[in-house]
């Protein structure tokens with residue numbers, strides 16, 4: 189056993205601030221409340237249902253993760269956020285059509301009590317949306333100030349001792365890193381000068397980091413994945429994580445691709461298409477927002493399969509991703525994958541996947557885990573990019589010197605080893621020769 193890292197105890201309530209209170213945010217909030225009332229189970233959440241093996245297999249030490257590290261309890265969570273529409277969370281969840289009206293009816297009073305604050309929003313960055321519940325400021329620096337005041341008001345009104353922010357807002361148009369994102373000084377000038385490459389999601393992130401609030405990015409937007417904001421996170425000792433919740437089709441990809449590679453089965457092509465009818469689907473119907481999502485979804489296979497190391501198996505495979513907005517499906521997306529693989533002597537084979545999933549049902553437990561793990565990271569003095577939370581993201585943020593790790597199983601091992609490291613437990617290598625000596 190090594191030395192455990194000192195971790196502050198999670199005393200008091202934990203505020204969860206969500207820019208973007210749509211399907212994912214309300215499914216998360218309603219879900220946590222249902223769990224607290226004992227009318228639902230937190231299925232899909234590692235912090236609530238996961239265990240962690242410690243030491244040798246013969247020791248049989250397998251505590252739950254929440255016994256092993258000092259996490260805030262779901263009982264302690266208090267919710268707030270921003271949206272471009274003033275509807276309360278009950279109305280949003282009813283319109284979203286993810287959770288059954290009967291369940292929402294039981295939670296009605298609680299959900300009606302949560303109303304979004306007016307958003308920082310600009311149609312330029314999300315073409316398919318428009319709203320009236322929006323802040324007006326002389327420049328982007330003033331909007332930052334307004335968000336900081338919102339968070340302070342929320343802190344005072346709820347009496348929370350700590351806060352975490354998770355972006356659950358829409359996918360913005362594709363932005364590439366530019367000069368204004370390279371240093372904190374440039375970024376702060378850009379806020380004053382209303383630089384067009386500073387999107388609303390970055391304004392929220394900057395406000396959070398300035399206030400010492402951990403920030404996770406659930407969308408593929410650039411947001412905190414730029415040197416200026418990574419620098420600010422380090423300066424303020426705040427943990428950050430992103431980008432883009434790994435839920436449906438990409439989750440499947442990062443489960444299957446490592447298996448194909450493990451068996452050295454070649455890949456000729458992977459065609460993925462989706463039909464989706466929720467508001468996220470409508471936003472992604474705009475080519476500029478889709479481009480941001482497409483980039484996020486495409487990079488996964490390259491990194492897992494490593495064509496540079498296995499050119500015979502993985503060079504030049506065709507990878508196509510489509511999202512089709514199809515309203516009748518609502519949040520119940522259908523994702524098809526056709527995978528053309530190659531075996532012994534070059535013989536072709538095919539795999540077909542038809543995943544009838546529920547987008548927000550898959551995303552909600554990820555939001556819960558990210559809230560609890562980021563709060564843990566902050567109390568453990570961890571700052572900047574939290575690569576161990578890659579497990580939750582389609583485009584994991586990582587140091588500029590390394591490539592992102594996409595393989596779900598490596599990500600899980602990284603996450604659990606980080607928890608072992610925090611508690612001074614031995615890393616698990618799976619070597620196991622000692623059992624046979």
Ligand SMILES: NC(=O)c1ccc[n+]([C@@H]2O[C@H](COP(=O)([O-])OP(=O)(O)OC[C@H]3O[C@@H](n4cnc5c(N)ncnc54)[C@H](O)[C@@H]3O)[C@@H](O)[C@H]2O)c1
Nearest residue numbers: 208210211212271307357358359407433435467468547551
């Ligand atoms: N499985 C999933 O559901 C999943 C997976 C990966 C990523 N995501 C991403 O998570 C985000 C949320 O997904 P959703 O299904 O809840 O979408 P949604 O459209 O239901 O909710 C997004 C909300 O954000 C609001 N919004 C947009 N810009 C805003 C701004 N600047 N400030 C405040 N609010 C703003 C919108 O009005 C909307 O209510 C999307 O970006 C989506 O791409 C979702």
